[in-house]
Amino acid sequence: MGVYVVTGSASGMGRAVAEQLRAAGHTVIGVDIGEAEVVADLSTPQGRKSAVEKVLEAAEGRLDGAVLAAGLGPAPGPERPRLIAEVNYFGVVDLLTGWRSALEAAGNAKVVVFSSNSTTTTPAVPGRTVKAFLSGDADKAVRSVRLFGKVAPSIIYAASKIAVSRWVRRTAVRTEWAGVGIRLNALAPGAIMTPLLEKQLSTPSEAKAIRSFPVPVGGFGDARQLAAWAVFMLSDAADFLCGSVVFVDGGSDAYFRADDW
Ligand code: NAD
Secondary structure (H helix, E strand, C coil): CCEEEEECCCCHHHHHHHHHHHHCCCEEEEEECCCCCEECCCCCHHHHHHHHHHHHHHHCCCCCEEEECCCCCCCCCCCHHHHHHHHHHHHHHHHHHHHHHHHHHHCCCEEEEECCCHHHHCCCCCHHHHHHHHCCCHHHHHHCCHHHHHHHHHHHHHHHHHHHHHHHHHHHCCCCCHHHCCEEEEEEECCEECHHHHHHHCCHHHHHHHHCCCCCCCCCEEHHHHHHHHHHHCCHHHCCCCCCEEEECCCHHHHHHCCCC
């Protein structure tokens, strides 16, 4: 049985992943701003540093895997773009960078990062915002979406997920990751019924946009099903999976990009 860290373990898909891993007999170290083994605010550098250190201590320096599910969805408010940037991008990259040696120590560790199908279905995401993330500049990323006004949270949300997916693909193939047995992949869900989506559906303008969005199979995804995909991506069956972004979104990505191959 293994030792896994799961961020966002207090709610939604992260919570479902933690439940499924525990039910299979694994040890889970949950990280969340809500109830968790390690309580940390991933929107600040100090919170991320503390999460890195406390998890390394709890895991005794060896992690069989990590699932990075903590995230914030688009919502109104002037502070929202900053929070999305900090949690969705730096709350993945800083943590995984800090845990890399512990993942290497396991010999065959697997990592699943929660991306989103907003990466390929959101129009007009500025390349400079994605670049700002990848160069580690949160201020610049936030500044670059100001002119979008009310839709800035949606734009920076998509940009944070594009950047984190690109970081996954660039990093996955490096010798310090793939070369030492760490399999790093991303899971890109569509609209999944969790508290995050429920909050979005409670805003009339957002609800309208979400409900009219094309989903070929119809309806919303189920958090437990997405968690099962993440658990599968942590299993031996995923030994040959490296740097992939797996879309589980009812067909929306295919609907918009069928010919992008
Ligand atoms: P959720 O809101 O149910 O859970 C997210 C968790 O992240 C919560 O437990 C929350 O406390 C934690 N979190 C938020 N801010 C934090 C902070 N500052 N520090 C520490 N923890 C913090 O959301 P979910 O729908 O389960 O989403 C999981 C992941 O999947 C997110 O990265 C989200 O962006 C992504 N995603 C969700 C959907 C969807 O439709 N639900 C679609 C695509 C991608």
